[in-house]
Amino acid sequence: MTELGFGSRLPYGSTISPECIPIPSSIIILMIDSTHEGDTYWSYPISLTCPVIGIMVPLSQWREEPIISPACGAQTNTCDDIFQSSILLRSILRAPLSAEHFQCTEMAVTESPFFALAATLGGMFPRCASDLVTISVAPERSSLCLHPSSGCTSRDVRPSEATVKYSLLGGTSSSILVHGFPWLYGPPGGEVQPWGILNGIVESKMQNSAGISIAPVRIMAGIVFKPSLVPYHQWTPDVYEGSPTPVVAFPPVTSKVAASGLATRIFNLLSPLSGEWHLLPEILAILSTILGNLIAIAQKSMKRMLAYPPISQIGYITIGLIAGNPSGYASMLTYTLFHIFVNLGALARIALFSSRTGTDSIRDCAGSCGQDPLLALRPTLSPSPLGGFPPLSGPFGKPYSSWCGRQAGLYPLVPIGPLTSVISIYHHSKIIKLLMGERGGRKLATPRTINKRIPSLSSPHTPESLIELGTMPRVVASTTLGLTMNPVTTTARDNIPNQIFAHTATILMDFGEMSSE
C-alpha cells in the first residue's frame, strides 16, 4: 500500500483522512459564528474549501487493493472512494447556490453550511462501515443532518412541514432497519463483522432458519427509504416542494448517493444469505422506474415534477446493484454520477426559470416561449432527467443498466428501461408543447435580473453571479456528460476491485457445500 499526499500525515493512515476534514471545518464554522457578529458570508468559503480538499485526498491516494484501516476497522476499496468523491462533489456544487440564496433572502443561517458539512460527513461514513454497528448507524449520520438542513433554510411553513414529515418517516424507517440487525447478530453467535456473520451462520447451520430470512426483509425495508424507492418515496416530493429551489436537491441527492454506497455493503452481506434476496429489490426497482415516471406526468408544480425522475433513476441504480458484478457496479457508479449532475442541472435551470416567472406551476409557464425563447429553452432542457432526447445526458445510463440486468439474468428488469423512456419522452414533449404553445400564462417578471444583475460575472461576490457560476458547470455537465459515457463506464469498471465479489463467491460456495451435505 502506498500512501501519498495529505492523508499519510495522519497516524491512522490515509483511510479515514477524508472523513477527518469536515469535522474540524464544521467546528470552526460554529466557533467563528458564535464569536463573530454580523455578516456570516465567510462560512460559505469554508464549506466550499472543505469538500475540495476532501475530494483531493481519495484522488491522491488512488489504490488498487482494498485496505483495512486500524482505526474503526474501516475497510475501503476504490468503489467506496468513488462514492465518497460523489458525495464531496455534490457538496462542492451545492455551496455557491446556497450562498446566493442566503444572501438574497438575508437569512444568514450559519447552521446551514454546518448541517451540509455534517451531512457530507455522514454520507462519507458508509465507507467506514465494516461492522453491523457502523452499518446501522451510518445511514442515520447522514439522514439526521439532512432533516434540519431541508427545514432551516426558510421561514416559511412548508419547509418545516416537509422537515417534520421527513424526520418522522426517517425515524420509522430507521427503527425498522435497526430491528433487522439483531437477527444477524444473534444466530451466528454474536458476530459483528460481515464475514464473521456469514461464517457463523455456515458453522451453526442456521442458513435456512426463519430468523435469517427475516433479517434481509427488515434491513431492506429500512434501507430503501433513504434512496426513496417506491413504497417509501413520499418524502421526496414534499422536501422538493418545501425547500427553496437553489438548495432543494441537497437532501434527496445526498441521501441517494450515501444509501447506494451503503447498499453495496449490505447487499454483499445479504446476497449469500438467500438465493432469492434480489427478488425484493427487483420488484421495488420495477415499481420505482414505472411509478416515478407515471406520477411525474400528473404533477402541476415544476418542483414536484422534478422530484419524481430521481425516484425512477434510483430504480436504474438499483439494477446495477442487484446485478452484483463489476459491470453492474460500474453502471451504478456511472448512473449515480449522471444522477448528481442531471438533477442539479435541472434544478439550477428551474431556479433561474422560476426566478423570472415567479411561479413553480407548469401551467403558468404556458406560452413563455413567445415572450423569451432563451428562457423557455431552460425548462425544455431541464426535464432531461425524465429521459429526454439523446444529446442530453438523461437517457444515456439506461441502456447500460438494462444491459447489465440482462447479463446478470434479471430479465424482468430489461424491458423497463425502454418502456419508461417512452413515458418520459411523452412527458417531455408535453412540456415542450406547453411552453411553445399559445400565450396563456402569466406575464414574465420584469427582466431586472437579466439586465442589471445577472451579467455581472466580473464581480464574483454579487449573488446572481454566484448562481450563474454555480449553474454553468451543472448545465454543461448535464447536457454533455452523456457523450463521455463510455470512458466513464470503462474507468469505473476497471477500478472496481474484484475482491469484493470474490469474497461473496467463496461464501456462496460454502453455503452450497452446506446445503448439499
Place this chain on the structure above:
Amino acid sequence: MNNSTILFGVLSSLALVSGGLVVRSGALNPVPAVFLFLLVFVLCSGLLVWLDLDFFAMIFLVVYAGAMVVFFLFVVMMCTFRREGREHEVAPRHTEFVVGLLFLSHLWLVLERSPRPPTPSAYPIGEHCGHVTSATHLDTLGTLLYTHVPLLFIGSGLILLVALLGAIVLTVHTPGD
C-alpha cells in the same frame, strides 16, 4: 460515619432535592427544570460510580444526558414560555471560542497523538481488549473509544451536536419571527 457514607448521603440527598425542584420549577419555567433534570442524572451516575458500576455510570450519562436531553430541548423549544421581561444580554463571546479551541485541540490529540493501535487482523474491534488482564471498565472503554474507534466516537458526538442544533434551528423561527 466514613467518607463513603458521607459521599453517598451528599449525592443522594442532592439528587432527591434536584428531583423535587424539577417538579417545582417545571410548572414555572421549563428551562431550569431541564437543567435540574440533567443534574439529577449526573448525581445518579455519581452514585453508580460510588457503587463501582462505572460502566453503568457512563451509559447512564451517554443515554440520558445525550439522547434524552436533546428530546427535552426539543420540547422546551416548542413551548412558548414567557421571558419575564428580561432582555437578552450580549454575553461575552470569548467563552465559545475557548470551548471550540479546546474541542479542536482534543480532536487533534485524539487523532494525532494517541498511541497507534497494533496492526489488527480482519476483526480489529475488541480483539486486543481481551488480552488486557487487569483493567477497569473505564480503562477498557477509554482504550476502545480513543484508540480503536476514535473517528466513530467523534462522529457520534457530532450526531448529538447536530441533534441539539437541529432542535434549536427548527423550533426557533416562530411564526411571528
